[in-house]
Amino acid sequence: xxxxxxxxxxxxxxxxxxxxxxxxxxxxxxxxxxxxxxxxxxxxxxxxxxxxxxxxxxxxxxxxxxxxxxxxxxxxxxxxxxxxxxxxxxxxxxxxxxxxxxxxxxxxxxxxxx
Amino acid sequence: xxxxxxxxxxxxxxxxxxxxxxxxxxxxxxxxxxxxxxxxxxxxxxxxxxxxxxxxxxxxxxxxxxxxxxxxxxxxxxxxxxxxxxxxxxxxxxxxxxxxxxxxxxxxxx
Numbered sequence: 001x002x003x004x005x006x007x008x009x010x011x012x013x014x015x016x017x018x019x020x021x022x023x024x025x026x027x028x029x030x031x032x033x034x035x036x037x038x039x040x041x042x043x044x045x046x047x048x049x050x051x052x053x054x055x056x057x058x059x060x061x062x063x064x065x066x067x068x069x070x071x072x073x074x075x076x077x078x079x080x081x082x083x084x085x086x087x088x089x090x091x092x093x094x095x096x097x098x099x100x101x102x103x104x105x106x107x108x109x110x111x112x113x114x
Numbered sequence: 115x116x117x118x119x120x121x122x123x124x125x126x127x128x129x130x131x132x133x134x135x136x137x138x139x140x141x142x143x144x145x146x147x148x149x150x151x152x153x154x155x156x157x158x159x160x161x162x163x164x165x166x167x168x169x170x171x172x173x174x175x176x177x178x179x180x181x182x183x184x185x186x187x188x189x190x191x192x193x194x195x196x197x198x199x200x201x202x203x204x205x206x207x208x209x210x211x212x213x214x215x216x217x218x219x220x221x222x223x224x
Binding site for chain 1: 118120145147149154155156157159162200202209210211212213214215216217
């Protein structure tokens with residue numbers, strides 16, 4: 001069963017704390033993504049990873065960093081979280097070559113920074 | 115600036131009717147995808163298109179790269195079609211960085 005798994009589903013942190021969001025996929029997809037979604041808006045790309053240790057900034061990378069040490073795992077790290085990083089974070093994966101580049105999304109992590 | 119403009123922003127349909135959602139692009143796009151976000155917040159991939167038209171059940175999508183738009187047609191709408199529909203497009207550089215539109219909120223009414 002093809003799946004993108006995000007942990008945790010819900011997270012509450014205080015301003016200034018560090019946050020680790022984890023994402024896994026079982027489809028051997030090369031490319032993985034982190035997006036955030038704010039109320040009433042579409043998804044904004046934070047970072048993209050093309051494979052292990054091959055990461056690239058998206059449209060809103062400030063305040064975030066990522067880690068990809070295994071193809072199946074992609075982590076999003078917030079060092080010293082800020083209240084404006086309260087959002088729903090989505091991880092996705094896709095094949096990068098061939099006729100099917102569909103993005104498959106996880107269920108999202110709802111992060112509240114107080 | 116905004117690269118992906120979705121319209122309408124909201125839409126109500128009676129069961130059994132249909133309509134079209136549209137995305138206009140301000141730059142040339144290489145590929146487009148359409149997603150439904152359901153009431154639980156899950157994002158479901160409906161279509162990936164690099165060109166032309168695809169159909170799946172009551173849904174049909176077209177991507178015209180030359181004229182910079184894509185459409186999603188829903189026919190015979192059902193209550194479970196309610197949700198928010200997003201298009202996402204990738205610019206012609208082939209960097210796989212998909213940019214999302216702001217979405218169309220669809221409500222299907224019995």
